Amino acid sequence: MRILVVNVNTTASITDAIAKQAASVADAATEIVPVTPSFGAESVEGHYESYLAAIAVMEAVRAYPGHFDAVIQAGYGEHGREGLQELFDVPIVDITEAAASTAQFLGRTYSVVTSLDRTVPLIEDRLDAAGLGARCASVRASGLAVLDLEKDAQASVDAIVEQAEQAVARDKAEVVCLGCGGMAGLAEQVFDRTGAPVVDGVSAAVTIAESLVRLGLSTSKVRTYAPRPPKTLTNWPPPPNSS
Amino acid sequence: MRILVVNVNTTASITDAIAKQAASVADAATEIVPVTPSFGAESVEGHYESYLAAIAVMEAVRAYPGHFDAVIQAGYGEHGREGLQELFDVPIVDITEAAASTAQFLGRTYSVVTSLDRTVPLIEDRLDAAGLGARCASVRASGLAVLDLEKDAQASVDAIVEQAEQAVARDKAEVVCLGCGGMAGLAEQVFDRTGAPVVDGVSAAVTIAESLVRLGLSTSKVRTYAPRPPKTLTNWPPPPNSS
Amino acid sequence: MRILVVNVNTTASITDAIAKQAASVADAATEIVPVTPSFGAESVEGHYESYLAAIAVMEAVRAYPGHFDAVIQAGYGEHGREGLQELFDVPIVDITEAAASTAQFLGRTYSVVTSLDRTVPLIEDRLDAAGLGARCASVRASGLAVLDLEKDAQASVDAIVEQAEQAVARDKAEVVCLGCGGMAGLAEQVFDRTGAPVVDGVSAAVTIAESLVRLGLSTSKVRTYAPRPPKTLTNWPPPPNSS
Amino acid sequence: MRILVVNVNTTASITDAIAKQAASVADAATEIVPVTPSFGAESVEGHYESYLAAIAVMEAVRAYPGHFDAVIQAGYGEHGREGLQELFDVPIVDITEAAASTAQFLGRTYSVVTSLDRTVPLIEDRLDAAGLGARCASVRASGLAVLDLEKDAQASVDAIVEQAEQAVARDKAEVVCLGCGGMAGLAEQVFDRTGAPVVDGVSAAVTIAESLVRLGLSTSKVRTYAPRPPKTLTNWPPPPNSS
Amino acid sequence: MRILVVNVNTTASITDAIAKQAASVADAATEIVPVTPSFGAESVEGHYESYLAAIAVMEAVRAYPGHFDAVIQAGYGEHGREGLQELFDVPIVDITEAAASTAQFLGRTYSVVTSLDRTVPLIEDRLDAAGLGARCASVRASGLAVLDLEKDAQASVDAIVEQAEQAVARDKAEVVCLGCGGMAGLAEQVFDRTGAPVVDGVSAAVTIAESLVRLGLSTSKVRTYAPRPPKTLTNWPPPPNSS
Amino acid sequence: MRILVVNVNTTASITDAIAKQAASVADAATEIVPVTPSFGAESVEGHYESYLAAIAVMEAVRAYPGHFDAVIQAGYGEHGREGLQELFDVPIVDITEAAASTAQFLGRTYSVVTSLDRTVPLIEDRLDAAGLGARCASVRASGLAVLDLEKDAQASVDAIVEQAEQAVARDKAEVVCLGCGGMAGLAEQVFDRTGAPVVDGVSAAVTIAESLVRLGLSTSKVRTYAPRPPKTLTNWPPPPNSS
Structure with missing residues (x-):
């Protein structure tokens, strides 16, 4: 496959x-x-x-x-x-949805910990739109962007672990979804410090x-995701070497 | 302005x-x-x-x-x-939001009547995402696409008016938002047949x-809609004469 | 008009x-x-x-x-x-509803800041009843009544600005509705200290x-707000010079 | 007492x-x-x-x-x-609340049957405001006003019983609250025809x-229903013999 | 009876x-x-x-x-x-439901205070399932188990009273339901320290x-709680003197 | 494994x-x-x-x-x-939860079709308790028990397929979860008649x-599902040969 x-x-x-x-x-x-x-x-x-x-x-x-x-x-x-x-x-x-859906099999509630606060509303909205918001205890941000991460990896990990700890202690999350990737050992540290299972979305x-x-299952085509009727697109897609 | x-x-x-x-x-x-x-x-x-x-x-x-x-x-x-x-x-x-927000000042509930059923889920999701779903009685579709409309304008108007009538009678809508435009006299006919105020989104x-x-008010920049940090975009936007 | x-x-x-x-x-x-x-x-x-x-x-x-x-x-x-x-x-x-409805066009969430804590439940209930509660981050009170306000205007303004700051910082409000009036310069101070747009209800x-x-629109009369059937009122209204 | x-x-x-x-x-x-x-x-x-x-x-x-x-x-x-x-x-x-609260001990869901359709929204709003809306299957109206009732008592009873039957059959109500009084034998007839317990609000x-x-319990005075501070009322209450 | x-x-x-x-x-x-x-x-x-x-x-x-x-x-x-x-x-x-239902007649919101944190989710889930969650401000735990209670009764009472105080002050509860029994004078102390009515579930x-x-009312048998059809049970119930 | x-x-x-x-x-x-x-x-x-x-x-x-x-x-x-x-x-x-969670990846909404109406409330309550109710369009019953099924297999299949068709047509379900097993060819027939993906829970x-x-993931033990403290059980479990 x-x-x-x-x-x-x-x-x-x-x-x-x-x-x-x-x-x-x-x-x-x-x-x-x-x-x-x-x-x-x-x-x-x-x-x-x-x-x-x-x-x-x-x-x-x-x-x-x-x-x-x-x-x-x-x-x-x-x-x-x-x-x-x-x-x-x-x-x-x-x-995002794969992580939340998996987390719901592991605990009564879950939190997402991500990097920048400005992405928190996007994550919240996507979880709600997918019908996965009811058991979301919180979406928390470390406040550090990807660039900060490269400058000081340990500080980034620490900031994320701290938010995970608060998610468990204050928001009563029982599972943590990591909404940011590429940090070596992050899942292990979050689990060690919180005891909560850590779900990686990928x-x-x-x-x-x-x-x-x-299982031989695929997207339903009966309504929302039915194939588009034939339609003319103007100036789209852009030419391959447009840059 | x-x-x-x-x-x-x-x-x-x-x-x-x-x-x-x-x-x-x-x-x-x-x-x-x-x-x-x-x-x-x-x-x-x-x-x-x-x-x-x-x-x-x-x-x-x-x-x-x-x-x-x-x-x-x-x-x-x-x-x-x-x-x-x-x-x-x-x-x-x-x-979409302007119509719903206006409708909420006119009655306890509102419905949206649109053309194709496949657009109903998009409208419902946008209203929910905007916090305007609580007083939405229904989103209904006439089942006729824009092309059908041009072929037989009166049939299109009739199909929409019928859905508006059902929105009022069955879904208990008190206001009707028209989620499709360009049909002469549509609002008048819907009002004549239902007695409900008709809101045009534009x-x-x-x-x-x-x-x-x-009022001197504009979009809040404190969180979700804060300005983007400087970022490199690849191959975007497409060249002006890309077609 | x-x-x-x-x-x-x-x-x-x-x-x-x-x-x-x-x-x-x-x-x-x-x-x-x-x-x-x-x-x-x-x-x-x-x-x-x-x-x-x-x-x-x-x-x-x-x-x-x-x-x-x-x-x-x-x-x-x-x-x-x-x-x-x-x-x-x-x-x-x-x-109350005008302010909330307007605020929803300006940011993803809004808070209301009012004077006395005892009015907070009334405001919350009215927003919910109007279908405007989904994007309300909080209703906060300064704890100072109107009389306090007259005694020490600056203290009142300070107390309200502080609640607005907490609404933005803690409740993640992106817009502030002022649920109390008559304080000179209040909106400006709230905006200066929070960066959030400030909506005055009036x-x-x-x-x-x-x-x-x-737009030629008015209250729907199809159900909830239909005209009353003829009815006898006893002892009402009170005589004009009843005092 | x-x-x-x-x-x-x-x-x-x-x-x-x-x-x-x-x-x-x-x-x-x-x-x-x-x-x-x-x-x-x-x-x-x-x-x-x-x-x-x-x-x-x-x-x-x-x-x-x-x-x-x-x-x-x-x-x-x-x-x-x-x-x-x-x-x-x-x-x-x-x-209204006493009936709903009682009904919730008797079945998983309840409906209210009342007389005029124009009172349905008021009942729905009061149940929601009281935190009793989650298990309300429907509020239905017979369409007959009190005056109709006096003209043809049996017709009124029949109309209400029919709505109760539909509440049970279509809305999956398991208990019926009667939102209108004074009809002899109404509760018995609703129970006989639906098998559902019938709650009278009074x-x-x-x-x-x-x-x-x-139990020695009374209204909480800690916040919403705290005693009013001293306040001047103008022209109120009206004089006793104002008519 | x-x-x-x-x-x-x-x-x-x-x-x-x-x-x-x-x-x-x-x-x-x-x-x-x-x-x-x-x-x-x-x-x-x-x-x-x-x-x-x-x-x-x-x-x-x-x-x-x-x-x-x-x-x-x-x-x-x-x-x-x-x-x-x-x-x-x-x-x-x-x-649990009797206490919550009673509390709702006494104030706009209520909290439950119980002993162990691990029982909080069970209480929350039962309240939601019973349609009584909308006005629940919080379920709080003292963190002390029944055994702790016997060791130091006053410490247990103090821990519960403290949670009740926080329920009123922070969660804006107006009524307190006690989700744990047998502590002499507990209700009185909670009322004295919070001013909120205290409901005992039993x-x-x-x-x-x-x-x-x-009132001659009993459980509805029209759907969820209808009598079971005849069915064979294997190895059940256990013999009376099974120990 | x-x-x-x-x-x-x-x-x-x-x-x-x-x-x-x-x-x-x-x-x-x-x-x-x-x-x-x-x-x-x-x-x-x-x-x-x-x-x-x-x-x-x-x-x-x-x-x-x-x-x-x-x-x-x-x-x-x-x-x-x-x-x-x-x-x-x-x-x-x-x-039940596996089917619903899977269905949510396949369409915007899903319905469950089961056998007896008396099991519908249990399924609804379990889905709500698991945080999977938001995208559930309906739970429908064929009205036929397991015994009926054995008597006339085709009638049972027909009754279930009919409910699946109504789930798609009336309730706008895009995916169907089968809440009953053991019927040969049932999933195929439902898919053939509705076009909706059919999810089998097992x-x-x-x-x-x-x-x-x-993935090396298991149940979170930080709160709701933490191990039980040592406790004495009376007369339990029943003796192995209790029958």
């Missing part, structure tokens, strides 16, 4: 890290294909960049030349999953995508 | 109709500037086209060369308003945008 | 302040008519006085001898708006009432 | 019927004192009359010369209970009021 | 304390019959013990040889009430059970 | 059918171990039998002599999953349990 794992930004090193994480949990028979959008932001933080990512991810999947069995949208709290479900017949799994999404394919 | 009224699709005749409606209710001192996106679908029906419209509307406003005091996004149930709020300092008004949005400007 | 702006208490100086605020934002062609109830409390704080105000406001409007195009009920969190909608054919706008209500009239 | 049972309208025969029903279930040691407001509507149907009743009931209780241990507000879906809780130290029981309120008194 | 008051655990001294409390508020004509389950935990704290108690309580009532008019399930936040409603024709009253349940019997 | 798949009733042929279904989707390296409770009802329909099943399932797992990596509770809408989470360290998956649960084990 071939699963496209699509980064939401244009930074290839992040695509690599996501793909590596996905491959580490995938079945031996699963081929993980990393996809980087051809346009968009180097990192996605906020609504404009997230909407741009939504359409960039859709175009990247449309442009993929081969067959694939499922798509994972690997961005936390981003727009666009519904468009992928409308465009394609294979299962589509968003990592990993969760891989197992869910594999499961849906194995 | 200058208000940009942005169509969500690329069909200029629809932009004209929207601008005409907007101008008919605008203050004498208000300049209504119609804007048509440079890329996207000829008509927006469903998630892919709506996400594409979201980013096309944002780029169209970014490309507007002059000063403006407010922006109206003139599409029903479409994505993207949050991105405009993030990008610009002026008030942003979505017609008209409502114009008065709200004017009011916000007059 | 003539708009009745009805105070909820019997203190004429408060009516004057409200009317002055209303006139400052009204269109040049709008006549603002201040109305003071002929009976009731000198200031309304709590349920008994609020219910008394509800009926006093209705009688005051019934007693108004001339034509009018809209009514603004100028009290925060008070009962009675539904009765006005039932009695009259013109648009009725409550300032001002918001004036623009909404004007907009509804301009 | 003495319980004031206050009618919400000025029709003495209705007060008598309510008092008779209350006495039939009251403890032998309980004195039921019927109270009729000195002003207001002959029957309360809609918001204006309900708000007027709210204040008329409060004044009637204020005017009662003797001691009393509890107050029952005997109107379905009416305003005002919060004001009574603020004014007095004894327990206050509204029959009866339920009497047992709840007695229970609260027996 | 005879009311079975069923302890959820097997500790006879707790059954005695519950029965004593029940008898102290019961009508003179009411016979309170204490029932202790024949199997289960010495004290119920958590889901396994609570599920075991659910079935033990049902079997204890099934094994009761005489007639009875109502059943009170005397455990806080425990499973099983729905099973009793299905098995028997008489009214069933759970003390007492509230007795008055509600008596009221339902007096 | 070894997964216990526990039937909720004592009918061995049903255990076999469940195990066969589980094995058909399990990974080649997964050992499916069927478990039948030693006591309880031959089929579980309603609250008493469901509570009995809850404790019977827990005892059956406690009695299992070997190691296991996960437990699937294979009953639709039954009580007890929280107890298993408290007792054991391995992941616990309930098929199959979904197997893939979820396998995924959780593969």
Whole structure:
């Protein structure tokens, strides 16, 4: 089975890290294909960049030349999953929702810990829109951006672990979803300090995508995600070498 | 005061109709500037086209060369308003929300009547996301697309009026929001047959945008819609003459 | 256009302040008519006085001898708006709801800051009843009554600004509605200290009432606010010179 | 123990019927004192009359010369209970809430059947405001007013029984609350035709009021219903012989 | 009238304390019959013990040889009430729900204060399932188990009173339900320190059970609690002297 | 990996059918171990039998002599999953929740179709308790019990397919979860007639349990499902040969 794992930004090193994480949990028979959008932001933080990512991810999947069995949208709290479900017949799994859905099997409540406070509303809104908000105890931010992370990795990890601890102690979260990636040892430290299971969205999404394919299930086409009627698009998509 | 009224699709005749409606209710001192996106679908029906419209509307406003005091996004149930709020300092008004917000001053409950059933979930989700879902009695569709409308205008009007009647009789709506435009005499017929006030989204949005400007109020920048930090965009925006 | 702006208490100086605020934002062609109830409390704080105000406001409007195009009920969190909608054919706008509805166009969430803690539940209940509670981050009180305000205006302003700051910092409000009036420079100070847009209910209500009239819209009479069937009232209204 | 049972309208025969029903279930040691407001509507149907009743009931209780241990507000879906809780130290029981609260002990869901459709929204709003809406399956109206009832009692009973049947069959109600009184044999017929327990609000309120008194419990005064600070009322209450 | 008051655990001294409390508020004509389950935990704290108690309580009532008019399930936040409603024709009253329902007549919001934090989720879930969650301000735990209580009674009382104070001050509770029993003077101390009415679940349940019997009302059998069709049970119930 | 798949009733042929279904989707390296409770009802329909099943399932797992990596509770809408989470360290998956969680990845809304109407409330309550109710369009029953099914298999299938069709057409479900098993070809027929993906709970649960084990995740022990403190159980468990 071939699963496209699509980064939401244009930074290839992040695509690599996501793909590596996905491959580490995938079945031996699963081929993980990393996809980087051809346009968009180097990192996605906020609504404009997230909407741009939504359409960039859709175009990247449309442009993929081969067959694939499922798509994972690997961005936390981003727009666009519904468009992928409308465009394609294979299962589509968003990592924000995969993490929350998995967390709900592990505890009565869960929290999400992410990096910047400005992404908290996006995550909250996506969880509500997906019907996964009822057991969300909180979405918390460390306040440190990706750039801060590179400058002082330990400080970033500490800031995130601290928010996870407050999620458990104050918000009564029983499971922690990590809404930011690439920090070595982060999950282990959060678990060690809180005792709460820690869910990584990419990993969760891989197992869910594999499961849906194995069960022969895919997106319902009876209403919201029914195929589009034939329609003329103007000036779209942009020419391949537009830059 | 200058208000940009942005169509969500690329069909200029629809932009004209929207601008005409907007101008008919605008203050004498208000300049209504119609804007048509440079890329996207000829008509927006469903998630892919709506996400594409979201980013096309944002780029169209970014490309507007002059000063403006407010922006109206003139599409029903479409994505993207949050991105405009993030990008610009002026008030942003979505017609779906303007209609619902206005309807809530007129009756205890309201319904939206639109054309295609596939757009119903988008409208419901936008109303919920905007905190306007509690008093929404129903979102109903006539089942007729825009093309059907042109073929047989009276049949389209009849189908919409019938849904409005059911909204009032069965769903206990007290106000009807029209989630589709351009049909001559539609509002009058709905009012005549139901007795319920009929709200047109474009008209409502114009008065709200004017009011916000007059009150000196604009989008909050303290959290969700704070300005983006400096960021590199790859291959974006597409070159002006990309077609 | 003539708009009745009805105070909820019997203190004429408060009516004057409200009317002055209303006139400052009204269109040049709008006549603002201040109305003071002929009976009731000198200031309304709590349920008994609020219910008394509800009926006093209705009688005051019934007693108004001339034509009018809209009514603004100028009290925060008070009962009675539904009765006005039932009695009259013109648009009725409550300032609590006008402020919240306006705030929702400016940010993802809003808070209300009022004077006494005992009025917080009334405001919360009115917002919920109006379908405007979903995006309300909090209703906060400064703890200072109107009398305290007169004794030490700066202390009152400081107490309110502090609550506004906490609404933004702790409750994640992005817009602040002021549920108390008459303090010079209050809105400016709140904005300066929080960066959040500040909505004044009376001002918001004036623009909404004007907009509804301009759009030719008024209260739905199909169900909740349908005219009363003929009915005998006993000992009511009280004789004009009952005191 | 003495319980004031206050009618919400000025029709003495209705007060008598309510008092008779209350006495039939009251403890032998309980004195039921019927109270009729000195002003207001002959029957309360809609918001204006309900708000007027709210204040008329409060004044009637204020005017009662003797001691009393509890107050029952005997109107379905009416305003005002919060004001009574603020004014007095004894327990206050509204029959709408008493019926719903009792029904919740008898089945998973309940419906209310009332007379006129225009009172349905008032009942729904009161149940929501009291935190009793979650298990309310529906509020249904027979469409017949009190006057119709007198003209053709059997037709009225039939219309109500039919709505009760639909509440059970379609809305999945397991208990029926009767939101209208005075019809001989109504409860029996509803039970015979639906098999669902039938709750009468006045009866339920009497047992709840007695229970609260027996347990030594009364309205909390810590916040919402704290005593009013001293305040000047203008032209209120109206002179006793104002008619 | 005879009311079975069923302890959820097997500790006879707790059954005695519950029965004593029940008898102290019961009508003179009411016979309170204490029932202790024949199997289960010495004290119920958590889901396994609570599920075991659910079935033990049902079997204890099934094994009761005489007639009875109502059943009170005397455990806080425990499973099983729905099973009793299905098995028997008489009214069933759970003390968690009795307390909350009573509290809602006394104030706008209520909190529950219990002993161990691990029982908080059970109480919250039961209140939500019963449709009583909307006005619940919080469920708080003192952190002290029953064993701690015996070791240092005053420390336990202090810990509970402190949580009650925080429920009123921070969570804006207006009424306090005590979700733990047997502490002398606890209710008085909570009331003295908070001013909020304090509701004891067992007492509230007795008055509600008596009221339902007096009104001739019992569990609806139209759907959820309809009698079971004939069914074979394997190895159940266990033999009487199984230990 | 070894997964216990526990039937909720004592009918061995049903255990076999469940195990066969589980094995058909399990990974080649997964050992499916069927478990039948030693006591309880031959089929579980309603609250008493469901509570009995809850404790019977827990005892059956406690009695299992070997190691296991996960437990699937294979009953639709039954009580007890929280107890298993408290007792054991391995992941616990309930098929009701597994189906709903899976369905949410396939469409905007889902419905459950089950056999008897009396089980509908149990399923609704379990979905709400698990935080999975927001996107549930309806739970529908065919009205035919398991015995009816054996008498006329085609009639049963037809009745269920009809409810699935109504779920899609009237309730706007986009995915159908089958809340009843063992009918040959049922899923195919439902899909053929509705076009909606059909989710089988047992199959979904197997893939979820396998995924959780593969990810190294298990039940959170920080609060609700923390291990029980040492406690004395009286007369429990029942002796092995109690019948």
